[in-house]
Amino acid sequence: MIAETAATLRENIKKVIVGKDEVIDLALIAMLCEGHLLLEDVPGTGKTTLAKTIAASLGCTFHRVQFTPDLLPSDVTGIYYYNQKAQEFEFRPGPIFAQILLADEINR
Template sequence: MQIVQSIGERLLRNVQQVIVGKDAEIRLTLLALLCEGHLLIEDVPGVGKTMLARSIARSVGCSFRRIQFTPDMLPSDVTGVSIFNQKNMEFEFRPGPIMAQIVLTDEINRATPRKNGRVPEGEKE
């Protein structure tokens, strides 16, 4: 238990060097990370949501990607795409931004709702 507390405190101090005055938000974000959960951050533009996610990713050594949703975005823009390589005569998978360890999705409400679309299991809970 003390190991987790020590790691959490070091992460908190590290992120507080970048994000000033948002101690409660940083603590809740780190709690979600340590509990292996998901986190929804809603706020007005310009308050440091992206910087918070980026600084936490850098502090723990994780990859970070940001997805800016638009109405014309396709699922392959998020998940990635297989492209045929004519030199090797085989398909190569080019991963999309969702393949990062920490992903920030921005303006998800702008994504076009699909007819007959299903809500993924993770979003139902």
């Protein structure tokens, strides 16, 4: 069952990502092991597209965080803000609450 699902998922991803079979396999292994994945490559090689494609194939939510020198923790975790209509504080979740999160340019 798991092998069939993984094979179907791999084929779906290969329709979008061409020529990166090893990267696709490693990404699927990391996902099946409930782990994290660190991809290092030159710009324009499909890292974001791979993450988006995996999320879309699984029906998961996807967010991307662009790491910049001025990034604040609340930019990732979310914030409480005051809703004037309801007259109470409400939580606006940040991108960390996505099922698949792409942290881009973490070397900054």
